Ligand code: 5GP
């Protein structure tokens with residue numbers, strides 16, 4: 182999508198602090214981090230929200246989590262704990278309309294989330 186900021190990050194048109202990328206996914210540091218580690222993992226494919234993922238996207242959806250897990254392992258954050266968040270629609274806090282998985286780590290997290 183030509184007007185999507187995360188598509189532009191995935192294509193390199195807009196700069197981001199990229200921590201991992203391959204043919205399917207891109208991971209980059211959040212501009213406004215909510216934890217010492219705050220990485221966004223996105224599919225290169227434009228999907229507006231997680232409710233629009235389809236059966237054909239099953240492997241891609243799994244790839245988001247597995248990519249986050251690898252980053253967490255690389256950063257040595259597994260044992261301390263980390264949180265993966267997917268916000269869908271305004272009511273849950275979604276503000277960018279391209280699917281993204283938040284990887285948060287480096288501090289303790291409360292429950293229930295706000
Ligand atoms: P949401 O609120 O949709 O779940 O999360 C969107 C996230 O994208 C927010 O945490 C916000 O800080 C981040 N974000 C928005 N625009 C940019 C940007 O241009 N670059 C980066 N790296 N992060 C962004």
Ligand code: ZN
Nearest residue numbers: 185188227279
């Ligand atoms: Zn997009």
